[in-house]
Amino acid sequence: MVAPPKMGYKFTCYLKEDHGQPIFGIHFNQHLREGQPLVFATAGSNRISVYQCMEDGSIKLLQCYSDPDTEETFYTVAWSYDTETGRPILAAAGSRGVIRIFSLATMQCVKHFIGHGNALNELKFHPRDPNLLLSVSKDHALRMWNIRTDILVAIFGGVEAHRDEVLSADIDVEGTCIVSCGMDHSLKIWKLTTDAMISTISQSYTFNPSRAVRPFPTLQQNFPDFSTRDIHRNYVDCVRWLGRFILSKSCENTIVCWKPGLLNQTELKHNDTNVTIIHKFDYKECEIWFMRFALDFWQKVLAVGNQLGRTYVWDLDISDPTQARCTTLTHPKCVAPIRQTAFSRSGNILITVCDDATIWRWDRVAQL
């Protein structure tokens, strides 16, 4: 039997942001392609910083934004682009509950969205439509915004929705489903392909507020298309789609790969009580919540950090999931909890961010 090829990452450099506060979010701009600079943004304290990974292994600071309210703490960032000009757009949100949209070309905060009743835990852009932004909040709801026309398209919340803070969400690659998870231990799937959803989204592009008498008919989605509390026994703080499977983690030292319904079932039933667990990725010493894992763009590598500054990396590009080997990345100076990890588009660079305001860069080394 041939051993699966291993991949390793080696430490390249680290830097520390001067505010000394935890950096909660980091995201690479995956819209930049081969040959374009490797740019990522971090969210920590009341600041958003934009960096570039240089060829020589260093990290260069490009831009930095600071909220005038010193009480604000940004928790999350997400990249998109303006569909008219192609220019990059950065969305950021945090404890104040305000979503800010930055245009990096003009270095301004061009828009802001209020309406969430509490802090925002995650932001995600729709993979097919760069104008649709999903925001996930401590007020138990998710909201979808059309940032081109400044309209609130849908609220995913209510009687059958989450009953506690929503901590994370993800939209699948084709843009058909949202999966969300939260402090109520549950994971819920919301379809975006229903007639009501499709028509509301297209209406949001054509609605003219100055001509309308009534406000925009925001879709109130109270009922998810699938819900389960059987995967985890504690706060579920990170979830991602892996094809038609779901990867999610809680603070129980394991990332679970599972699918709704029975193994061969393809349909989603809203009162289905079956779930099938496919694989568990175990690691150690990560018992605090709000620690996120990341997949690279091609979904071949998975990385998560623990509360002692160690990063676990799995190679997913193998046919037999039980063969997935794990490498550990450590550095003597990296001892603070790693809040989030992110891969560059090709997967060659891994960045992890910590509670002591440090940013760590790891570059891929092919091992034989």
Place this chain on the structure above:
Amino acid sequence: MPQKKKDSFGIDKPVTEVHADHELFLQAFEKPTQIYRYLRSRNILSPIFLQRTLYYMRGRMSRSHKNRMSFKLDYLLDKVTQKSERQSERPASFLNICFSGFHDGKLEGALGDVARVETFIVKMCHKKRKESSSPLMQVSVGTQDVNINPPEGEGCGGGGGGGGRNSTLSIPIHNYTSSNGHQVKSYVLIFRVSLVHDQENACEPVMKRRRMSRSSSQECQESNLNNVGNTTMNGNSVNGGDGHSSMGSIYVGELVMFDRHGRCLLTPGKYELVLDCHSGESPQLCKTSPKKNASWESIDTLKLDGIFNNIPILKFSLNWNNENTASSLERPRLRPLKPLDVVLANNASTKPKPQGVPSPEAPQLVLYQFVYNNNSRQQTEARRDFHCPWCSLNCMALYSLLKHLKLCHARFSFTYVPHPKGARIDVSLNECYDGSYAGNPQDLVAMPAGFAFSRSGPTRRTPTTTVLVCRPKRPKPSLSEFLEQDDNDFDLPRSYILGHNRLYHHTMTCLPIQPHELDEDSEGEHDSEWVRHKTQMMIDEFSDVNEGEKELMKMWNLHVMKYNFVGDSQIPLACAMFLETHGTELLRKSLYRNFVLHMISLHDFGLIGTGVVYKSILHLQN
């Protein structure tokens, strides 16, 4: 700051403590004072309201309505025709431009080479609503030949009358005031310098030079500096033409004649105009407003010597020459810019008697006393006029001054104490100052952020109120309202705006309610989709009820929720309506017996009488 004298109290305090107190005192008053000083400068440059229109500032309003008594509509036409006749009668006066030379460090022509300067006046007219862009009219007013790179000390021919050699251009002034059916917004002088080819130059006769009496060096300096600011410098023009000078290249420069207030910017003097190189194109109308292309450079960053050597410059001197005529009519004269406070002071001196409490003729003494913490006071030098110490506004009268202080400087509280020689005003910090935004709350949440507060011109406001003009009965102005009050709630003028000055939010989305949505109440939660869905789901979850029962339950519940029956007396009506709308459906789903059972249960509970049961079943059977 006016000088302060310490008032001694005779209380023994250690020196350091007194000093610390003093420091605190100064600090406390310093911040509001700085704020008001800053606002003063800003309001001079970019005012948000006019002082003379305030009801307590009648003294500053010089217009009166006396003419209204004798006004008749019929006279309007006569007035206007007379005015335009006067204008056309007046013989033209002239703008004389005397070109001294075209300088370009890159040109290597021998002395005596000439370039041709063609001057245009472009009138930019007011854009009417239907037009897509401002109409421009370009008129050529003359062509001159100028020397290229004349050495210093050479100038153009004598000013004024002569005309003489071609380096002087005279433009009759009526070019600038006729309207042509369009209202002219601004005028721009465009100079187009074209270089003739080298070979031709050699054949040109050498031009004779003339000397010109120089204006005083100060005026020259000033106008040059003036125009360093005024010349249009596009981003590229600093490096000038890239050595195109041997071809038939063309240099263009622009000068704005009048600013948007109608003041003439072309003060007499010597000018150096930076030109932009276009290679061999026809003269372009300036398509964009010169204001958009112009940029201000600060003088100390520009190195005047270096920069002006290598870029093409047209030098000329300019003056206005009013010819004497026999006409006795006054021509309107274009005044140069005046600093604004001089203007204000001038206006103030011609005011009629200010309103309000008649003040004694002798100059009043106004004494300001700063009170801090009720235990330390400082007095200032008294003033003998009614100028506000923070914004130097001449309030003309004591009442106006006090009213202005109270309203515009609300961070302080002012108390008036009559004084034998005039007035004493006690100034203390206003503890109850509410610094929150008092305007339209929509301004705070609108996108883009801060749009309503930007000073780049008027912004569209969304009105949420409907008051247009309001002339309330005001109490006669008296100084008693400023005397010290024991309790501060003498009757404040009631707010005249009824309606909403608050920001409301939608119930479900928590988004702000836009003003045009205020009329509709969209929040009434009646029969929402999710409630209907939920009840159906819950009924489906019953495990001990058969399918038919569930179906009837759902139908009945939805029906009741839709029409919102709340009283027992409405149940018979509910039954009747239910049968009308769902009768056929019941039979189709074979729920006849279920329905009968339902009727019986309603009867058992006393909600309907037997008659109703009978009628309903009869209805269903039909």
